[in-house]
Amino acid sequence: MISIKHINEKDIDLCYELDSSTISFWTKKQWASEFKKEGIKVVGLFISNVVIGICVFHVVLDEAQINFFVVNQKYRKKGYGTYLMNYLIKQCQTLNINKLLLEVSFTNTTAEKFYNHFDFYTVGKRTNYYKDGSDALLKEKKLTTK
Numbered sequence: 001m002i003s004i005k006h007i008n009e010k011d012i013d014l015c016y017e018l019d020s021s022t023i024s025f026w027t028k029k030q031w032a033s034e035f036k037k038e039g040i041k042v043v044g045l046f047i048s049n050v051v052i053g054i055c056v057f058h059v060v061l062d063e064a065q066i067n068f069f070v071v072n073q074k075y076r077k078k079g080y081g082t083y084l085m086n087y088l089i090k091q092c093q094t095l096n097i098n099k100l101l102l103e104v105s106f107t108n109t110t111a112e113k114f115y116n117h118f119d120f121y122t123v124g125k126r127t128n129y130y131k132d133g134s135d136a137l138l139k140e141k142k143l144t145t146k
């Protein structure tokens, strides 16, 4: 059975395990400091209590920045990313957020196509943004609040 749950700091290991087995984006220490930021929300997509996707977003006033968005490799291209993103969009609308922002590597065409699917538009570029020296595209989606 599929479910979405909010994750708090006591379940940091779930986050770190999914991260380190997929994109190796943050160390455990970085996850811990992410959880401590004000306005951070962490949402997990579960199938029978196993986490298969995680989204971290940071709410600041009427904007939210997606800081982490991953689906376990084994479950990709089956619509789970869409499920998680649709949940996130609804959550943001409930919170009266007007704009969703994110950065995606210039080289990550899969993720870029995924975000384009949800009408995220490229609004800028951050040069030399990632550890490997690649640039990031800054993308945003305008939301209509409910």
Ligand SMILES: CC(C)(COP(=O)(O)OP(=O)(O)OC[C@H]1O[C@@H](n2cnc3c(N)ncnc32)[C@H](O)[C@@H]1OP(=O)(O)O)[C@@H](O)C(=O)NCCC(=O)NCCS
Pocket: 023, 069, 070, 071, 072, 075, 076, 077, 078, 079, 080, 081, 082, 083, 102, 103, 104, 105, 108, 109, 110, 111, 113, 114, 115, 117
């Ligand atoms: C990006 C990601 C979250 C997509 O999750 P997913 O569960 O595979 O996505 P979905 O199955 O819901 O796909 C939705 C749409 O995204 C696009 N998409 C997804 N994977 C794609 C791929 N490999 N190539 C091209 N388009 C793709 C398609 O438009 C797809 O729609 P379609 O199935 O009608 O063609 C997943 O690939 C992932 O976790 N990637 C690694 C982490 C990452 O790069 N995160 C972003 C960091 S900024």
